[in-house]
Amino acid sequence: MKITKLTDAISLKRQLEGGNEEQLKTVRQVLQDVRDNGDEAVRKYSEMWDGISLSDFRVSQEEIDEAVAGFDPQLKQDLVEAAENIRYYHEAQKRDGYKLPLADGSWLSQRIIPLDAVGLYVPGGSAAYPSSVLMNVIPAQVAGVERIVITSPAGRDGLLPSAVLVSASILGISEIYKVGGAQAIAALAYGTETIAPVDKITGPGNIFVALAKREVFGEVAIDMIAGPSEICVLADDSAFADEVAADLLSQAEHDPLACAVLITTSERLAKEVKEEVEKQLTGLPREEIARKSIENFGQIYIAENIDRAIEAVNSLAPEHLEVITKDAVDISEKIRHAGAVFIGRYSSEPVGDYFAGTNHVLPTNSTARFASGLNVDDFIKRTNVVYYSEKTWEQNAPKIARLARMEGLEGHARAVESRGWSKGE
Numbered sequence: 001m002k003i004t005k006l007t008d009a010i011s012l013k014r015q016l017e018g019g020n021e022e023q024l025k026t027v028r029q030v031l032q033d034v035r036d037n038g039d040e041a042v043r044k045y046s047e048m049w050d051g052i053s054l055s056d057f058r059v060s061q062e063e064i065d066e067a068v069a070g071f072d073p074q075l076k077q078d079l080v081e082a083a084e085n086i087r088y089y090h091e092a093q094k095r096d097g098y099k100l101p102l103a104d105g106s107w108l109s110q111r112i113i114p115l116d117a118v119g120l121y122v123p124g125g126s127a128a129y130p131s132s133v134l135m136n137v138i139p140a141q142v143a144g145v146e147r148i149v150i151t152s153p154a155g156r157d158g159l160l161p162s163a164v165l166v167s168a169s170i171l172g173i174s175e176i177y178k179v180g181g182a183q184a185i186a187a188l189a190y191g192t193e194t195i196a197p198v199d200k201i202t203g204p205g206n207i208f209v210a211l212a213k214r215e216v217f218g219e220v221a222i223d224m225i226a227g228p229s230e231i232c233v234l235a236d237d238s239a240f241a242d243e244v245a246a247d248l249l250s251q252a253e254h255d256p257l258a259c260a261v262l263i264t265t266s267e268r269l270a271k272e273v274k275e276e277v278e279k280q281l282t283g284l285p286r287e288e289i290a291r292k293s294i295e296n297f298g299q300i301y302i303a304e305n306i307d308r309a310i311e312a313v314n315s316l317a318p319e320h321l322e323v324i325t326k327d328a329v330d331i332s333e334k335i336r337h338a339g340a341v342f343i344g345r346y347s348s349e350p351v352g353d354y355f356a357g358t359n360h361v362l363p364t365n366s367t368a369r370f371a372s373g374l375n376v377d378d379f380i381k382r383t384n385v386v387y388y389s390e391k392t393w394e395q396n397a398p399k400i401a402r403l404a405r406m407e408g409l410e411g412h413a414r415a416v417e418s419r420g421w422s423k424g425e
């Protein structure tokens, strides 16, 4: 990890999810091919990148039952408890529509309507992500979505990990496909012979998934760009180097393109974290991935004071931010741009990845400047409704017609006035 002093112009930004030209070209080709050739193209790319050849990529009920039957009861209990915490947090996001009475029996309202069909991407290339099943499905269920589809890449044995199927089964989801990468996003967006298209695609994934979601946006809705994971730790001299290093590596191990950054006011901590990261990397089961991530995107910045450090965090707008400082709660309130914030040394980032109840599908690549983590609002839409009585119309039609003529839109003016024609007005 490189140690750098923060300069006067504090502008940290990560440039990644534009992807490189070649990745984008691949993704566009996959999308077009699936659009043109449906299941056949899905099979071709699953074979090419996941090494599996499946005649039927829908998960059968037998596969789900088998996974459930052989599953560790303690782990199942842990998943159930995590699901309860996630539901508790997301239930609070439920919103009601509203109705505003106007004079003379007229009213305006906003109706909340759940989406009809959503496709939830659960990553699965280099690791299994049953936690992402919970994080995607629960807000969709709280919102009241009717059709919830999961898609995730199968392993070389042609099966999805048991934990993914058990998580889906705990939540009562059974429309599951063994497809990953850009081909999964294409199938959800355009539909194939096997997979009916959805209205919105949510969920995290690697660079190919993130690019594909960006490309299909417009054809379907997407939640956000939730690409390779990121962690930023904002720490002062009160932090312990071994804990900070462990937290940085928790995200580095996701992907060679993951990003781990320490921003600190302490030269002592910077030096110790650098050494600790190196020490803890050795022997980590996913050492190769984590090492590449640290080499590619691992950074330590020393800021001259805490205000500059906060400014740097806001300019980076990381997916996850840990605040491990004195007065951490107060400092966390000065953070404007982060996908999720973890306060104090006991709120290590994986607490949120798995269990606390907050969502772990979060905006990456500085998009936390304008995007939010996955939530119930992602699965609803709001419809505006107008009811004008005759009296309200009568009072306001001349004003509306004048406004329409101001815009040169005579047809609009006449439409409003036409209600008076039968009365000879």
Ligand SMILES: NC(=O)c1ccc[n+]([C@@H]2O[C@H](COP(=O)([O-])OP(=O)(O)OC[C@H]3O[C@@H](n4cnc5c(N)ncnc54)[C@H](O)[C@@H]3O)[C@@H](O)[C@H]2O)c1
Pocket: 026, 045, 049, 050, 122, 123, 124, 125, 126, 127, 132, 153, 179, 180, 181, 182, 183, 204, 205, 206, 207, 208, 209, 225, 226, 227, 228, 229, 254, 255, 258, 319, 360, 361, 362, 363, 364
């Ligand atoms: N931001 C978030 O909220 C969040 C949450 C969880 C996970 N993540 C991220 O999800 C990602 C999971 O990545 P993963 O790779 O393990 O699983 P993945 O399911 O995202 O990607 C695997 C798929 O990528 C495709 N692929 C692999 N190599 C390819 C190539 N050369 N060309 C075209 N397609 C190719 C394959 O089709 C494969 O099925 C990580 O980057 C992790 O950081 C992000």
Ligand SMILES: N[C@H](CO)Cc1c[nH]c[nH+]1
Pocket: 129, 131, 132, 228, 229, 230, 251, 319, 353, 360, 361, 362
């Ligand atoms: N840290 C990831 C979000 O970037 C989510 C996750 C799932 N499993 C473990 N971690």
Ligand SMILES: [Zn+2]
Pocket: 229, 250, 251, 254, 350, 353
């Ligand atoms: Zn994680």
